[in-house]
Amino acid sequence: MIADLLRRLTASDPEPLPYDDARLALAALLVRIARSDGDYAEIEQAQIDNLLAHRYALSGHDARALRIEAEALEQEAPDTVRFTRAIKDCVPYEDRVHVIEALWFIVLADGTRDHEEDALLRMVAPMLGINDRDSNLARKRVEATKSGA
Numbered sequence: 440m441i442a443d444l445l446r447r448l449t450a451s452d453p454e455p456l457p458y459d460d461a462r463l464a465l466a467a468l469l470v471r472i473a474r475s476d477g478d479y480a481e482i483e484q485a486q487i488d489n490l491l492a493h494r495y496a497l498s499g500h501d502a503r504a505l506r507i508e509a510e511a512l513e514q515e516a517p518d519t520v521r522f523t524r525a526i527k528d529c530v531p532y533e534d535r536v537h538v539i540e541a542l543w544f545i546v547l548a549d550g551t552r553d554h555e556e557d558a559l560l561r562m563v564a565p566m567l568g569i570n571d572r573d574s575n576l577a578r579k580r581v582e583a584t585k586s587g588a
């Protein structure tokens with residue numbers, strides 16, 4: 440399945456992905472941002488599981504299985520553009536803002552904003568069609584949620 444998805448993601452003119460593949464692309468993007476600082480912490484893995492369970496109404500077991508599959512895909516994927524294109528093609532703009540929020544949750548999961556994670560998120564947001572202002576507002580919403588405000 441991963442090989443088939445990689446083939447479709449790397450095609451020169453890929454067709455929109457089916458729902459299951461699009462959610463795997465999102466999970467892989469969450470993994471990629473968590474790994475971008477070189478420290479793929481357990482708290483980030485747990486946060487990814489929680490986000491996937493909530494977004495897709497999955498059990499904890501199914502969310503973990505999706506994350507594990509996404510980890511393998513993320514290692515094999517040649518670049519981030521493939522993930523963002525798959526998400527952008529399948530997810531309406533309003534929901535893509537929620538994708539940015541999910542990415543910010545992962546960046547902030549370990550309590551620090553690492554330069555590599557910030558840089559990747561600044562690159563990913565425009566690829567998803569999200570401007571800097573909306574990404575910044577998404578970050579502030581996540582920070583407010585995390586601080587209990």
